Each structure stands twice: as structure tokens, then as C-alpha cells.
Amino acid sequence: MQLVLERRQERSALVAIVSPLIAIALTLVTMAILFALLGKNPVTALIVYFIEPLTDAYTLQEIAVKATPLVMIGVGLSLCYLANVWNIGAEGQFTIGAVAGSWLAVHTNGTGAGYWVLPAMLIMGAAAGALYAMIPAICKVRFGASEILTSLMLVYVADLFMDYLVRGPWRDPKGMNFPTTAEFDPVATVPTLIDGSRLHAGAILALIVVMLATVMLGRTIKGFEIRVVGAAPRAARFAGFNSSQLVIFTFAVSGALAGLAGIIEVAGPVGHLQPGISPGYGFTAIIVAFLGRLNPVGILIAGLFLALTFIGGEGAQISLKVPLDLTKVFQGILLFYVLACDSLIVHRIRLIAAQPKAAPGTA
Amino acid sequence: MRRVPGDQPLLRAIGITKRYGTLLANDSVDLDLYPREIHALLGENGAGKSTLVKIIYGLIQPSAGELQWMGEKVVLSGPSAARALGIGMVFQHFSLFDNLTVAENVALGLDGAEGFAAMSARLAQVSRDYGLPLDPKREVWRLSVGERQRIEIVRMLMQDPKLLILDEPTAVLTPQEADQLFVVLERLRGEGRAILYISHKLDEVKRISDSATILRGGKKVATCNPRQETASSLARMMVGADIGEVKVTGGRGTTVPRLVINDLSLEPEDPHGVFLRGVSLEVKGGEILGIAGVAGNGQDELFATLSGERVSRHADNVIIDGHAAGQLSITERRRLGAAFVPEERLGHGTAPRMRLSENALLTGHAASGMVHHGFIDRPATLASVDKTTNIFDVRKARRDPEAVSLSGGNLQKFIVGREILREPGVLVVSQPTWGVDAAAAAVIRQALIELSGRGAAVLVISQDLDEIAEIADRVAVMFHGHLSTPMLRADATREKLGLLMGGSSAGQAVEAMEASRAVGA
Numbered sequence: 001m002q003l004v005l006e007r008r009q010e011r012s013a014l015v016a017i018v019s020p021l022i023a024i025a026l027t028l029v030t031m032a033i034l035f036a037l038l039g040k041n042p043v044t045a046l047i048v049y050f051i052e053p054l055t056d057a058y059t060l061q062e063i064a065v066k067a068t069p070l071v072m073i074g075v076g077l078s079l080c081y082l083a084n085v086w087n088i089g090a091e092g093q094f095t096i097g098a099v100a101g102s103w104l105a106v107h108t109n110g111t112g113a114g115y116w117v118l119p120a121m122l123i124m125g126a127a128a129g130a131l132y133a134m135i136p137a138i139c140k141v142r143f144g145a146s147e148i149l150t151s152l153m154l155v156y157v158a159d160l161f162m163d164y165l166v167r168g169p170w171r172d173p174k175g176m177n178f179p180t181t182a183e184f185d186p187v188a189t190v191p192t193l194i195d196g197s198r199l200h201a202g203a204i205l206a207l208i209v210v211m212l213a214t215v216m217l218g219r220t221i222k223g224f225e226i227r228v229v230g231a232a233p234r235a236a237r238f239a240g241f242n243s244s245q246l247v248i249f250t251f252a253v254s255g256a257l258a259g260l261a262g263i264i265e266v267a268g269p270v271g272h273l274q275p276g277i278s279p280g281y282g283f284t285a286i287i288v289a290f291l292g293r294l295n296p297v298g299i300l301i302a303g304l305f306l307a308l309t310f311i312g313g314e315g316a317q318i319s320l321k322v323p324l325d326l327t328k329v330f331q332g333i334l335l336f337y338v339l340a341c342d343s344l345i346v347h348r349i350r351l352i353a354a355q356p357k358a359a360p361g362t363a
Numbered sequence: 364m365r366r367v368p369g370d371q372p373l374l375r376a377i378g379i380t381k382r383y384g385t386l387l388a389n390d391s392v393d394l395d396l397y398p399r400e401i402h403a404l405l406g407e408n409g410a411g412k413s414t415l416v417k418i419i420y421g422l423i424q425p426s427a428g429e430l431q432w433m434g435e436k437v438v439l440s441g442p443s444a445a446r447a448l449g450i451g452m453v454f455q456h457f458s459l460f461d462n463l464t465v466a467e468n469v470a471l472g473l474d475g476a477e478g479f480a481a482m483s484a485r486l487a488q489v490s491r492d493y494g495l496p497l498d499p500k501r502e503v504w505r506l507s508v509g510e511r512q513r514i515e516i517v518r519m520l521m522q523d524p525k526l527l528i529l530d531e532p533t534a535v536l537t538p539q540e541a542d543q544l545f546v547v548l549e550r551l552r553g554e555g556r557a558i559l560y561i562s563h564k565l566d567e568v569k570r571i572s573d574s575a576t577i578l579r580g581g582k583k584v585a586t587c588n589p590r591q592e593t594a595s596s597l598a599r600m601m602v603g604a605d606i607g608e609v610k611v612t613g614g615r616g617t618t619v620p621r622l623v624i625n626d627l628s629l630e631p632e633d634p635h636g637v638f639l640r641g642v643s644l645e646v647k648g649g650e651i652l653g654i655a656g657v658a659g660n661g662q663d664e665l666f667a668t669l670s671g672e673r674v675s676r677h678a679d680n681v682i683i684d685g686h687a688a689g690q691l692s693i694t695e696r697r698r699l700g701a702a703f704v705p706e707e708r709l710g711h712g713t714a715p716r717m718r719l720s721e722n723a724l725l726t727g728h729a730a731s732g733m734v735h736h737g738f739i740d741r742p743a744t745l746a747s748v749d750k751t752t753n754i755f756d757v758r759k760a761r762r763d764p765e766a767v768s769l770s771g772g773n774l775q776k777f778i779v780g781r782e783i784l785r786e787p788g789v790l791v792v793s794q795p796t797w798g799v800d801a802a803a804a805a806v807i808r809q810a811l812i813e814l815s816g817r818g819a820a821v822l823v824i825s826q827d828l829d830e831i832a833e834i835a836d837r838v839a840v841m842f843h844g845h846l847s848t849p850m851l852r853a854d855a856t857r858e859k860l861g862l863l864m865g866g867s868s869a870g871q872a873v874e875a876m877e878a879s880r881a882v883g884a
Contacts, residue, residue: 004441006423011716011765219741221734224724232714237672238705239725240694350424 005347015345020291020302022344023337030333040320048319049312049330059311061199065269066307069094069261069278071206071300073285075213076254078294082217083243084230085250089136089151090258091282092158093129097259098266099162100128102273105188105266106170106181117187121263129259130252132158137251141244147251155282163275170273180274190268202264206300209257213296226250258282279310280328287335290342306331371434373398373557374419374450374526379428381414386760388414390581391428396526401548401558403568403589405601406578407800412561413770415578416528419559420452421445451524453515455531455771455798456709459503466499469518482521490517493547504633507659509540516547527551528559531798533567536826539861540657545571565594565801579603602802620645621820622701622789623682627675627689629668637661639668642846644839646820648788651811652849653835654824657864661844662793662824663706669791669822670703671696684788697729702787704779706794706824708771712778715767719759720744722766723751723781731785747784748777755780755806772803779807783814790814793824808834828860840864 031049032042053059073090080087101121108117136150163179172182190200217223229236229243236243261281266273288306292298313327372395381389389411396402406412417423419430421439430437432448439445442452459468466483473482483499490497495513503511512532519527529548533541548558548571562568568575568589575589577600584600624644631637639661646652656662667673668681671693675681680689683699693703703726705711713722723744727733733743748763755776759769766774779795795811796804812834815821824841825831831838832852839849840863847863 219739220737221724221728221739222737224721224728224739228714228717228721228725231716232710234707234711235714235725238670238693238703238711240671240692240697240729 004350005343006350008346008348011345012348016293019341019344020293020298020338023291023334023341024305026337026341027330027334030337031330034326034329035322038322040322045316045320045322048316050308052315053308053311058197059315061194061197062311063304063307064203065198065200066310067300067303068200068202068206069265069281070285070288070306071303072202072209072261072264073254073258073282074288074292074299074303075209075296076257077285077289078292078296078299079213079217079226080250080254081289082230082294083226083246083250084233085140085247086148087133087136087151087251087254088148088286089133089154089282090254090285091278091280092151092155093132093255093258094262094265094278094282095155095158095162096132097125097129097262098273098277099158099165099262100259101125101263102170102181102184102266105184106273108188109182109185113185113187115187117185118190118267121188121267122260125263126256126260129262130256132259133251133255134248137248141247147247159275162273166273166275172272178274181272183272184267188267189271190264198269200264200268202261202268205260205264206303210296210300217296222249258285284310284331287331287338290335290338306334370397372396372431373433375431376415376419377429377431379415379418379425379430381411381418381423382426383760387581389418389425392578392581392583394419394576394583396557396559398525398555398557399552400574401552401560401572403572403575404559404561404578405565405568405575405597407601407772407802410578410601411581412578413530414581416452416530416559416561419445420450420528446522446524449523449525450528451519451522451526452528453512453519453530453532457511457515459511459514461504462502464500464502465497465506465514468503468514469499469521472518473521485521486517489520493517493520493550494543495547507657509536509658512536520551524556526557526559528561530561532560533562533564539864541567565589565597568597569594577601598801601800619648620682621648621684622646622669622791622822624669625677625680625682627665627668627680629664629673629675631664632673637664637844639664640844642844644822644846644849646789646822648818648820649815650836651815651821651823651834653831653838654822654841654846655828655831655838655860655864656824656826656841658826660841662841664844665841665846666703666705666791666793666824670701670705694729697726700730700788702726702782702785702790704782704790704792704795706797708774708778708797709767713766713774716765718763718765719748719769719777720763722777723747726781727785747781751777751780751784754784755810772799775799776803776806779810783810786817787814787819789820789822791822791824794826795823796825796827796830804830828857831855831860 028046032046035042035045053063073094077087077090101124104117104121104124132154135154136147139145139150140147166181167179170181172180175182190202193199193201193203217226225236225241225246228239229241229246233243266277270277284306288299288302291305292300292302309327309330313324316322316326317324374396376392376394378391378393379389380387380391392411392415394415404412404415414423418425421441421444430439437448460471466486469486470479470482486499495517497510497513497517503514532544536544552558560572569592572589574586576586577584577597579601589597624642627639627642629639637660642665644652654662668675671691675689678687678689682688683696683701686699688696688699709715714725720741721744724733724739727744727747731747733740733747745763751757757773757777757780759773769777775796779792782790792811795807799807808830811821811823823831823835835852837849837851838855838860840847840860842863
């Protein structure tokens with residue numbers, strides 16, 4: 001018997017839907033083995049990780065809170081990846097968006113400024129994220145620099161810049177020397193949807209982003225352009241689509257969405273600017289984008305699923321005493337399986353009954 | 364036939380059947396291949412030729428039937444199993460890495476554990492022995508199509524195959540290059556090898572093959588000696604009916620030039636490409652102008668400059684219907700009523716993994732009412748696919764399949780049809796019937812003639828001299844980036860064209876060479 005990977009005539013629509021599910025199943029099996037190796041009961045562990053968070057109203061809301069930035073960033077990244085543009089620096093664009101919006105919040109703090117503050121903060125956050133994303137975009141278009149490296153490295157620049165601000169000029173004078181800004185005023189805070197909950201209006205914005213992206217990718221010529229440039233660059237040029245302009249466009253949109261997610265996170269659940277506002281949303285969103293098949297609705301589902309792993313990981317840390325880093329391990333394994341299973345969309349596995357007689361030992 | 368009575372077939376395919384869903388791509392096909400024999404496999408698009416050779420090469424598994432190699436039953440689990448037996452194949456679409464050198468490409472395609480230096484030496488040896496010159500250190504993207512084919516052939520020969528399969532090898536060659544290939548094939552036959560040769564060119568099949576198997580609709584129609592058949596009897600067996608001759612519509616030809624190229628000189632984008640040197644040309648409404656020439660003499664550069672994929676130095680280098688278009692984008696040129704069909708069907712003319720409706724949009728978004736305020740009119744794109752399908756007889760399994768799933772001829776009919784249905788005033792088409800069977804080629808050529816009959820200016824860049832002789836009103840030849848003065852078809856004898864194509868110093872070719880020296884030196 002022999003396993004053969006065979007090219008399909010057309011991509012399989014069924015597998016395109018099923019492949020992320022296979023990847024999740026394989027990840028769960030791998031995780032179970034890991035738990036067993038750590039000396040935990042795999043079944044209990046998986047229940048703590050994936051079932052318990054779904055049984056409680058508070059954790060359900062927390063899942064939505066965590067999914068909000070993941071979905072927003074993931075949708076933006078999917079536009080890049082569809083166009084074969086590799087923005088790996090959403091984490092940095094997220095941070096810069098948070099910083100830019102916070103500037104207004106810090107400087108209007110206690111001045112009694114009106115309700116224009118929050119909308120202005122959101123706009124500034126999105127604009128700053130987009131501008132920050134222009135650095136790798138322009139370096140790529142003008143000088144041919146790899147956007148993978150430049151966008152990734154700018155993450156650390158953004159992180160250190162924010163660190164400097166909250167430890168230096170923007171530090172809350174009444175903050176007992178903690179590296180944090182003052183709590184934002186209510187006019188500089190994203191309103192919650194339910195009283196006493198952390199679920200905020202940003203979640204609605206994420207849903208709107210998903211809808212707009214669905215319409216754009218499926219129905220507009222711009223969405224078509226993104227898909228053609230990624231799938232067949234030469235045909236895209238023949239169609240009259242300019243790939244350099246598209247690099248700028250996709251970086252701008254994904255940077256803006258990451259920046260918006262950043263300022264919403266700071267002005268929403270966190271309430272002030274401080275280091276560690278992101279548990280790696282910008283990187284996890286890369287997994288979200290691929291797990292969601294680079295499709296906005298898929299990304300919504302994938303975002304909720306990965307948010308579940310964050311919450312489940314926190315639960316597991318407390319009740320199972322396993323390290324929080326296990327969540328990162330989980331996410332890494334998941335991305336690995338997702339990419340592996342993707343090859344099944346264009347290929348099929350076949351079992352071949354017998355070895356050919358005259359060709360021993362061939363692959 | 365050179366076969367000695369009593370010879371055993373090298374390979375027997377018995378009752379090969381391949382089913383894709385409800386479609387029978389091969390229906391109990393028998394095929395015997397003998398050593399010292401060139402066997403032609405003939406058939407229309409979708410007749411099942413590719414499926415059959417892919418089965419013989421182990422790429423796909425038959426649903427029923429068996430293969431026998433030297434009298435013994437074999438199951439080929441993959442191409443490497445086929446290669447291990449002694450079966451080699453050259454595909455119509457080459458599988459080469461553009462950024463790697465010739466030697467690196469060959470090394471990647473070989474199964475053995477031979478060292479790179481030894482392999483390179485053997486590569487040089489084989490290419491010298493068979494008269495297929497290749498520089499092992501050259502990168503593939505710098506080579507012409509003909510040279511790329513040479514890599515594939517040499518790579519196959521280095522495995523010393525007993526059976527060679529060639530899929531439409533001459534589709535990309537000039538008459539001279541094809542002649543050289545035939546010499547190689549005859550030599551290989553003399554060495555006792557079996558050759559399975561897929562072609563649509565009936566004259567060629569009659570000329571070099573010892574026997575032929577004809578497929579139609581997945582079934583074997585006949586095995587015959589092509590030398591005892593006429594081209595039309597072979598065609599009749601292939602198609603199951605007589606192929607209509609291309610009809611030339613008389614009395615068209617106006618005097619208004621619709622496409623003008625003025626002293627177009629341009630350096631290539633890639634440092635090893637071809638300089639365009641003072642190309643000038645006028646194509647009038649109602650005429651077809653053919654540009655002949657060996658591949659890699661600036662035709663690709665000329666096409667890119669005409670289409671707008673590259674802009675030229677001055678706006679009036681290219682004039683479309685009176686508008687200086689040299690610096691306009693391809694979209695703006697389409698809006699002026701121009702249409703373009705590039706040489707490469709997959710990846711250039713279409714996005715392979717996208718549906719036909721999306722590929723209709725690929726060129727239709729510019730000027731065909733498929734986009735309103737940035738939104739795609741899906742019904743309009745589907746309607747355009749349906750219209751192209753009906754008028755150009757595009758055969759496909761579903762209403763809107765991915766481009767890559769169509770056979771070469773059907774995809775080409777779709778691409779040409781897509782542009783012609785826009786009723787362009789100017790059509791520039793490169794290799795319109797590249798690797799396309801006789802029936803599809805006739806449809807495409809007829810459509811080009813009718814388009815020009817309706818007043819359009821049609822520029823056909825083609826390596827196929829028969830095609831140019833069949834449809835062009837005037838002919839020019841491209842050599843080293845220089846275009847010869849066009850001559851009337853009646854004056855364009857094969858000899859004259861052949862000399863110009865080789866850059867010989869006869870007649871106008873002298874001026875051509877001098878002009879190019881003056882510009883280049």
C-alpha cells in the first residue's frame with residue numbers, strides 16, 4: 001500500500017470548508033497527547049480548555065471581548081494575504097493605533113472635553129495604524145525590501161516606543177510609579193453593551209468590518225483585483241491591475257484595522273495605556289486569518305475559536321496548574337495543521353494498492 | 364513500417380478506461396507501442412489523448428484496464444515508477460523553474476544520486492551528442508520557448524528511456540526548429556527506442572510517424588499507417604466529419620489605419636531581453652497583418668508595448684484609432700476599443716484557478732459593462748461566458764468551471780472569443796492557435812478573419828507560417844527586435860520569410876540588419 005498526493009482537476013469546495021475542521025481535530029489530538037505527557041488527564045484538560053468557558057455567561061462575554069481585536073485584525077490581514085502581501089506586523093500597527101488614540105485621551109484627560117473625543121480617538125488610531133503600515137509598504141514598493149522582515153521588526157519599535165511613553169512623559173502622576181497612563185475619561189472610553197460587563201461596542205464594529213469585507217471581496221472590482229493579484233500576478237497585470245498600488249492599499253487597510261483594534265482595546269476593556277495591552281493579538285490574528293480560510297465570515301468563527309483558547313488557557317492555568325504558554329503552543333500547532341490541511345484543497349490523498357513490479361523502491 | 368514481424372510490443376495498453384464522474388475520458392482504449400517506431404496519437408481536444416499518456420506515464424491511474432511492459436503487467440504508481448521502467452515524457456506545458464539554471468533544473472528532474480558536477484558534464488555531453496545545444500549555466504527565464512523545450516528533451520534523454528512521449532512538441536517551434544527535432548527523433552528511433560508523438564499537425568504526422576492511433580470522444584477510432592492516408596482522411600477520422608476550410612471574405616480592406624506603430628524603440632525590462640529597434644507599422648481596418656519570426660526576437664516585448672503592459676517612451680509610438688496611446692495603461696487602451704490575446708493561456712491570458720466568469724471580468728472590467736460603481740455585475744459576467752461558450756463552441760464540464768480545467772483548445776477559444784465578442788476595433792493576438800487542434804484552430808482563424816471583415820485591424824504575431832499564410836493579408840518578420848517592411852501575402856514565399864526569420868542578408872533583410880546595427884552599436 002502506498003500513499004500518494006495527487007493534484008485535483010479543480011479545487012474542492014467541500015474540503016475548503018472541512019479542512020480547518022480536520023486541522024482543529026488534529027490539534028486537539030496533539031494537545032491531548034501533550035496533556036498526557038504533562039501528567040494531566042487529557043479529557044479533563046480538554047474540557048477545561050474548550051468546554052468550560054462556554055458554560056458561563058461571564059466567560060462567553062470574555063470570548064467576544066477577546067475575539068473583537070482578533071477578527072478586526074484578521075480581516076485586514078486576510079486582504080494582504082489574498083494579494084500575496086505578507087504583513088506580519090499587525091501587532092505593531094495595533095500598538096501604534098493604541099498610542100495615537102491614547103494621545104488624545106491623555107491630553108484631554110480631566111478637561112471636560114465633549115463626546116467628540118472617542119470618535120476622534122478611533123479615527124486617529126486607524127490613521128496611525130495605516131501610516132505605520134506605510135513604512136514596510138513603501139519600502140517594498142520602492143526598494144523591494146521584504147515586507148515580512150520590515151513589518152515584523154517594526155513591531156518591536158512600536159512596543160519600545162509605547163514603553164517609553166508610559167514610563168516617561170505619559171505616566172500617570174498619581175499612578176504610584178506604575179508604567180501606565182491615567183484612567184481615560186468616560187468620553188474617551190468605548191461604551192459597554194451590557195451594564196457591568198466588559199462586552200463593548202467594539203464587538204459591533206468588528207461585525208460591521210466582517211460584513212463590509214465580505215461585500216468587498218465577493219462583489220466589488222477591488223476585491224476581485226486583490227484576489228487576482230494574489231492568484232495570478234501576470235494575469236493581473238494583463239487585467240490592468242497595479243500590484244504596487246495594491247501593496248499600499250492592502251497594507252493601509254490592514255494597518256488601519258489593526259490600529260482601530262488597538263485603540264478600541266485601550267479605550268474599551270483596558271481603560272488606559274500600559275505595556276502588555278495585547279496578549280499577542282497581532283500575531284494570533286495571522287492564525288485566525290488562515291484558519292478562517294482568508295474569508296471574512298470564516299475569520300469571525302476562527303476569531304471566536306482562538307479567543308476561546310485564550311480564555312480556556314487562563315482557566316487551565318488556574319485549575320490545572322499548566323503554564324499559560326501552552327496556549328501559544330496550541331495556537332502554533334493549529335497554524336501548522338491548518339497550512340498542512342490546506343494542501344488537500346488542491347490535492348487529494350490516494351491509497352495505491354500494489355507496488356509496480358519493475359520499479360522497486362520508488363517514492 | 365520498420366517493425367520486424369514477430370516483434371513484441373514494448374508497451375501494451377489494454378482496455379484502458381478512465382472515468383471522471385460521469386465523463387468517460389478514455390473508453391477501453393488499446394494501444395501497442397513497438398521499439399524502432401514513431402507512433403502518433405491523434406485526436407481533437409477532449410478526445411482523451413492527454414488522459415491516455417498521463418496513464419502511461421503513471422500520472423493518473425486508469426479506472427479499468429491494464430498496462431503491459433515487455434509482456435508483463437505493470438501498475439505505475441507515479442511518474443518515477445514510469446521513469447524507472449524507461450518511460451520519459453516531455454509535456455506541452457514545461458515544468459521548469461525560471462530562476463534556476465538549466466543544469467539545476469535538470470538535476471531537480473532526475474531521480475539518480477549522481478553528483479551535480481558529473482550530472483552537468485553528462486548534460487553537456489547528451490546535448491552535444493543529439494545536436495540540442497544548451498548552456499547548463501544559463502537561467503531558464505532567459506531562454507526562448509524552443510530552448511526550454513530542449514531542456515525537457517535533454518532531461519528526458521539523460522534517463523536513457525526506451526519509450527519517449529512527446530506532447531505536441533512542434534507547437535512551439537519554427538519550421539527549421541521542427542526539422543531539427545525530426546532529425547533527433549529519427550535518430551532516437553534508429554537507436555531502437557519507441558516514440559509516442561502527440562500532434563495536431565497532420566502533415567507532420569504523415570511525414571515522420573510509422574503508425575498512428577486516432578482517438579475520438581475517448582474511444583479509439585482506428586490505428587493506421589499515416590503514410591497511406593491523406594491529411595483529409597486523417598482529419599475526418601479525428602473529427603468524425605469534414606473540417607470546414609477557412610473562408611476568406613473578399614473585398615474588405617479599407618485604407619484607414621487603425622493601429623499605428625511609429626519608430627518604437629525600447630530597451631527590455633530584463634537585461635537579457637530583446638531591444639525593440641525602430642519598429643514601425645500600420646495596420647488598416649479590415650486587414651490582418653501577420654508578424655512572423657522565431658520566438659524570442661522581440662515579439663513578447665512588442666506585444667507588451669502594444670497592450671500597455673509596458674508603456675513606450677513617447678505617447679505617439681503607439682496610435683490606436685487616432686489616439687496617441689503609447690503611455691496609456693492597458694485598461695485605457697481597451698477603452699479605446701483595443702483588445703489583446705497573449706501567448707500564454709494560463710497565468711497570463713487567464714488566472715488558472717479562477718472561474719471562467721471571473722476570467723471574463725479580467726479583461727471585461729475595462730469596457731464591457733460588467734462593473735457598476737465598483738460593484739461586479741455577476742449575471743453580466745456569466746452571460747458573457749455563456750455567449751462565448753455558444754458562439755465559439757467551448758466544451759466544458761460545467762457552466763462556470765475554473766480556467767485550468769479546460770483543455771488547451773477550448774480555453775483558447777474562450778480567450779479569443781472573450782475578446783472578439785467585445786467587437787474591438789483593434790485586436791493584437793499572439794500565437795492564436797498555439798498547441799490547439801485543427802478544429803479549434805479553424806474556428807479561431809475564421810473568427811479573426813470575420814472580425815477583420817467587420818472593419819477591425821487585426822495584428823497576428825505567430826510562429827506558425829501555415830497560419831500566417833492562411834489568414835494574413837500582409838506579412839512582416841521580426842528579427843533581433845527589428846521589424847521588416849510588410850509585404851503582400853502573395854509575395855511572401857516561404858523561402859523569403861525563412862531568410863528574413865534567420866536574419867539573412869537577402870533583400871530587405873540587408874536594410875534590417877544595417878538599421879539594427881546603426882541603432883544598436
